[in-house]
Amino acid sequence: xxxxxxxxxxxxxxxxxxxxxxxxxxxxxxxxxxxxxxxxxxxxxxxxxxxxxxxxxxxxxxxxxxxxxxxxxxxxxxxxxxxxxxxxxxxxxxx
Numbered sequence: 001x002x003x004x005x006x007x008x009x010x011x012x013x014x015x016x017x018x019x020x021x022x023x024x025x026x027x028x029x030x031x032x033x034x035x036x037x038x039x040x041x042x043x044x045x046x047x048x049x050x051x052x053x054x055x056x057x058x059x060x061x062x063x064x065x066x067x068x069x070x071x072x073x074x075x076x077x078x079x080x081x082x083x084x085x086x087x088x089x090x091x092x093x094x095x
Contacts, residue, residue, distance in 0.1 A: 008057030011048040018046050024059065037066035 009018050021044030029039040042060045047053070 006057075008044060008059055009046070011046075011051065011053055012055055013053040014048060014051045016048050016050040018048060021046050021059070032066065033063070035066045037063040039063055 007017075009021075010016070011018065023045040025043055027041045027043060029041075032038050040062045041058055042062070043056060044059045045054070045056050
């Protein structure tokens with residue numbers, strides 16, 4: 001079942017559509033995702049002209065920066081490590 005996104009411009013009380021937010025601001029995430037992209041969220045404060053209700057909602061999320069190849073592939077390439085083999089019988093000889 002697909003999840004529907006709620007329209008931030010519609011009043012949660014009466015359902016009236018608001019043309020624009022009263023105030024907008026941005027929030028920048030402090031940590032990047034696994035591809036090195038930073039998420040910038042645009043928030044808005046709204047007031048309904050019909051019932052006077054006030055609410056805040058996310059208007060848009062934007063991902064910026066990061067590795068372009070990793071985004072295109074969908075995953076990062078993993079580097080091969082060095083295999084180290086130890087014979088446990090050699091540990092008895094160490095003093």
